[in-house]
Amino acid sequence: MGLLGRLFGFGRPDESIMDESPNFDSIDLQKKTCPEMNIYKIRGRHPETKRLRTVRRVALEPADQEAVIASSGLYDIQFCEIEEQELPSERQINYAIDLGINLSDDYTKEDISCLITRAVHEEDRDDMIPVDLSLAKMVADHNICLSIFSGEKRALNALWFQLSKEEQLRFFIFCIHQNRLKCHSYDLEHSPYLDYYDRFVKEYKDNESLRRSLSGYVGSDLSLNKKPNKQRNAYKIANEFLIK
Incomplete structure (x- = not known):
């Protein structure tokens, strides 16, 4: 007997559009967006x-x-x-059903959490931007396990807070550079500009102005599917470095 049976007794980008989050129909609510x-x-x-x-x-x-x-x-x-992943609680399942989410016996607690987020935040579907394979690999390499319903926003935010301060600096300058190049891959490991990024880290790791600005960032601020906020001081510092 599956999960529902045990609980209830029955079985069962063009730059011109990069500012905005994609629009998704309700039919796409349970679309898988992350590599397993x-x-x-x-x-x-x-x-x-x-x-x-x-x-x-x-x-x-x-x-x-x-x-x-x-x-x-x-x-x-x-x-x-x-390792078996944590099962959803009865309360979580009831809430998902109330939201009209079609449940499957093999959904984990994290799966349903992602689906609830999608259903509740209908006007803000950043969480449904698919997770690029290169980003998924980086997340897994940092020992973070995501749901198949995780979106880029969740992946970037989870990764950002697992990075050391120097790793954050390297990932930050990499993403700003990728945005300037209009590239959408998060494959930092194989970037031909690694030495360039390391130089940025070395030069700016003790820069208080950059640190203060960067402390207000979350991972999804560095999405390669949206334009970065060019008014933030960290962006201005990075951009100045990149155009030297």
């Missing part, structure tokens, strides 16, 4: 302590189990398995 991810639980021995330890790693599907195990840093592996 899973949390893998790996148990093995730590190379320094030699003791058994269990670690969790997020991976895009289909995942290469050998690569997942390698990322754990463990040896003498006892097991590597997908």
Whole structure:
């Protein structure tokens, strides 16, 4: 018996448009917008302590189990398995039903949370901008697991707060540069301008003016599907660096 049965007893871009969020019909409410991810639980021995330890790693599907195990840093592996994600509460399910959301037995707590956000914020569907594969990979590499109904906004915000201060600076200048180039890939790792971005980090990591401005940012402010706010001081500093 599935989730609903257990709970209820039954089975069951052109630059000219980059300022605005896309419009979505209600028919698209349950559109999958993010590559599938899973949390893998790996148990093995730590190379320094030699003791058994269990670690969790997020991976895009289909995942290469050998690569997942390698990322754990463990040896003498006892097991590597997908961890079951948290089920939604009865209250959450009732609310989703009241909103007219069609539920599936395999929806997780995070899935329904995303769908509720979409249903409630009908006039602001930033959360339905699809998550680019390059962004999804970066998110997974930072051990963040997203729902298949997560949008770019949620992905960027989750990633931003997992980055160190220097990583934020690098990602910031990268996104500003990508916007200037009218590129929509978040593949920072393979950018030909990495040395350029590292120079920006080195020159501005102690710049108080930039730090103050950047402290007001969230990840979705750096979306490559919308124009950046050019009035913010951080943008002006980055732009000046890029046109030197």
